[in-house]
Amino acid sequence: MYTRIMHELPTKAHQTRYGHPGAIIWLTGLSGAGKSTLSLNLERRLFEQGYFVTALDGDELREDLNADLGFSPSDRTENVRRVAAVARFMANRGALVIVSLISPFEEDRQRARAASHVPFRLVHVDASLDVCQRRDPKGFYARVAKGGIQQFTGVTSPYEPPPSPDLLLKTGELSIAACIDRLVRLVEEAAPLERRTPQEH
Template sequence: MNDESMLPGSPRFGHKGAVIWLTGLSASGKSSLANGLEHALLARGYACYVLDGDTLRKGLNANLGFSPEDRGENIRRVAAVAGLFADAGLVCIVAVISPYRADRALARQAYARGFHEVYVAADLQTCEARDPKGLYRKARAGELSQFTGISAPYEAPLQPQLRLETAGESLEASVATLLGYVLEKIPRPLKAD
């Protein structure tokens, strides 16, 4: 093993480590895209892992609420874990609402050399129509406070590396666009014989 393979984010898996940070409203398609991308990358020999906001809220971040301060701490923790995965050489795919630009800017610092912000853009009407967990309905009924897009703000990225318009295209098309971006930005070099 050469010295380069021991560097953080080194290509020990045949590619460099990276963080693909999917941000957008609830029901915009972040988790579906993350899982689709993971499947496509694994099929191509990439080492990757998905960190999903819902899963992390049940474990690592179970003690956090939805105040701006708790949301900031949630993102800080997620970014720290994602940075560790990337340092180990994996492509870490993060699917979290991450509503505040300042928090996303801090997340970028956890792995600045390979952080890719992807805006999963779907308008509020589309997300409410999808509403797979009934969260928008509960928020509109006053049963959920601090719900992003209803009673709490979402600050869309100003200059994401990639913007996916999930309201107007199929999941398959969005995954294909995202995969193309990742393959371009994080190529898997051919190994010498």
Template sequence: MGIKATNIVWQQTNVSRQDREKLLRQKGILIWFTGLSGSGKSTVATMLEKKLHDMGKLTYLLDGDNVRHGLNSDLGFSIEDRIENIRRIAELSKLFVDSGVITITTFISPFIKDREAVKELLKDDFIEVYVDCPIEVCEKRDPKGIYKKARKGEIKNFTGIDSPYEPPVNPEITVKTHIDSLEECVSKIIDYLELK
């Protein structure tokens, strides 16, 4: 992505990421959930965040729908808007990680290319969590009733129905919410973080 403005110079600051991380006694990291609607991203992430918080960690959860209420309220679900949605979230997450926060995002983020762009931006600070669950199970759960609407043709470009979902090729973590319990899914992520 190029820069439109001219005559801008990066301003150096006196407090570094390392300083903030020392103060917080933790490392900033981005835990990026990806998966179909209803796969369990928000459910797993919400419990993960609570566990980390109870462990004394400073966290921030950026949830798909919430971001679309504010920062990205001007964006829809066309291909271009989805790309811009993820680009802004990646930049925002980068600032959070730089502030030392354990940042958690829950966006369908269906395209490999977009998630690779996030990884490109965050480098080793990016942990991809694939919330793996067959679409039949997601559709049966349908916690927001949106599959029903999508089947009726009331929602266009719905991931898994008339818009593709590209599963991660090499995610750091995979949780299978149709097989493992919520607690098991969360533990798997905590174990990985402790190892790291």
């Protein structure tokens, strides 16, 4: 039976140390829409502003934590569940966690939000399939065309666009800089950074 661990340091102590509450910024969208690019640029921008921030990338986690999972609907659901659990744990310890994950099913995304217990903002990184196929930064679409990948989201497996994301970024139209500016505003609303005097650091 699961027993909840009572940490010696409460969540408020972490918030006081880092100067902001923990939160999760969840980027969803097709492969090639720009999730990883925005995640890494946002991580750097927030780090420079003084946030305790980290980025969790779905492709990286597939190589380690979720290496045992395939791409069936049930495996995709489990993939989201595990990533959400890691993000929740880190956010509860005071981190601003940026998740970039295709997470194609609305029910899975809503389950991740409901279980977060911290500010959770869902961002739809929206680019058309045509744009994503032209970009193809990791060569996935080329492999799909040759039959090398089965159950690929947006082509041979469904993607359910969020009906009401907290932020919609049309990356086929907006520059990276414009997207990052909008993401920073979203973060500052969800997890405002306390401004301190030098002697308080």
